[in-house]
Amino acid sequence: MPIRIPDNLPARGVLEAEGVMVMGETDAIRQDIRPLRIGLLNLMPNKIRTETQIARLVGATPLQVELTLVCMGGHVPRHTPAGHMASFYRAWEDVRAERFDGFIITGAPVERLAFHEVTYWDELRRVLDWTQTHVHRCFTICWAAQAAVHHFHGMPKHALERKAFGVYDHRVLVPASPYMLGFADDLSIPVSRWTEVRRADIPPASGMTILAESAHTGPCLLDDPDHRMLHMFNHLEYDTTSLADEYFRDREAGLAVPVPHRYFPDDNPARRPVNRWRGHAHLLAGNWINQIYQTAPFDLSRIGQPVMPSVPAGT
Template structure:
């Protein structure tokens, strides 16, 4: 089944061109199926790009999925037109009465700030608590993952001496996990962050399991079975050119930045980078959505009740 998103959303035409099956409201109703309700709390400044990246992976599932776009109410992004937000987004306060089978919380460009210094931190704390009663399974990404694991377990983030930036080899630490079905023993994932969570801090917390890890950049994916949460620090959702765009943006701004490691062919930024993580990105999201489908309640109102 395809993903259901508004047919006027810019991501719609992009996904159609890529061969991702999308559907309109009329077709979705005719199928007489309860679609999985997936919410995307989009904290990224370029919201349109993130919408495409996430919808591409969610839409590859054979299940019918309805994607709802959500934003924090206490922050106005500078890089997304107000018209786009009004047309396609609801604030969290506007959706807090709803139940979601799955909920994605993205990264945000506030990584080097203390959590308490983020202007919308109080709202984020309420959102994290809300996911325990209104969401069946939560996927927290990059800063969203660090913030969530700090909120729930007090695991601190640590500033890196230099930015972890490039495509790095990762290891499958728990092949038996339902989220790693079909994964190779090792694989490559894009990394772009100034901070890290340390394995020794995570292993002190009962119930947290490290699923993916890199020798160079450390922890990547953590599972919390009791809370039905995943925390992923790196960017399987990235486009082939995402790291290049970040690199050239910083070069143009005069910011100190090194070439992303293991990315440009022959370390030549004039050459087009190859995507070596796409298949595992689809595997991870497909496994996550399949696990939601297998375990969520048919009655959405029972989500979060323990029924």
């Protein structure tokens, strides 16, 4: 089944060229089906690129997905045309009365600021609380994942001496998790951050489980069942050239950034990188959406309400 996005969204042409089934709004309304409602709170500077990355993943599943683009009401993006924001985005305050089967919150280039120094921190905290009553399952990425575990569990983030930057090996720790179904024992994942969360800071009573971890960059994926959340501290959604773009951008700005770890062939920035994580990204997104499909109520008004445990037959 296709992903439902606005007819004129720039991501549409890219996705169609890649073979992703895309359905416009005018076609979708003729189908007698309830699509999964997925919201994307996009905090990244290059919003058009991030829209495409996320839509590529959620649109590759066999279910019809309706993607709603959401932005912070109190923050004006500097790197995305105002016309694009006005045409395709809705402020969170305008959707807060609605309910979503899934909700994705991206990272943001603010990780070296203290949480309370981020201009939209108070609004983001309200968004996180709102996901507990209006969202069935939430997926947070990079800084948003750090923000969520800090908000709900008091976990700190720690500054790194040098940027964790490159493609790192990770181990799957809980292969029986429904989110890890189909994964090999190890996987390669892009990492790009100046801060980290640490295993030792996970509260014992939090109910969280580390699903994947790197010996070099620490926890990667945390299952937070009490909040129906999945926290990804790295960037499986990245394009093949995302790390290269960051590297050359920082070099042009005069920053002393290292060549990304195990990214360019032979560590030669003149050579095109090889994407070793695309399949993992699609698998994780598919597993997450399948969990939503298997457990979300058909009636949207019931989303966010406590789920009654099933009663075994014959009792």
